[in-house]
Amino acid sequence: MTSDHMYEVPIKKSERAIKVDKEYKEKLKSIYGDKFISKFSKDSLECPIMKKEVSFLICLGCKNFVRRFKGTVHCKGMPL
DSSP, X not given: OOOSOSEEEEOEEXXXXXXXXXXXXXXXXXXXXXXXXXXXXXXXXXXXXXXEEEEHHHHXXXXXXXXXXXXXXXXOOOOO
């Protein structure tokens, strides 16, 4: 069986949310709803593609995002 992801990136909880573009956040709210966005806005992770810490919301909209499972994000790892 082949794996559908290359990376398993642990999610970090933080006190403050990482800033996300307002238009991008509104687009996600229309898809997932306010409650979902507010629940995950303080989560961040070290992106293996961008090589920096990003908000989970940015990761959620990335084409490499596969799933969030038990405190980790599964990422395909393909170039953007």
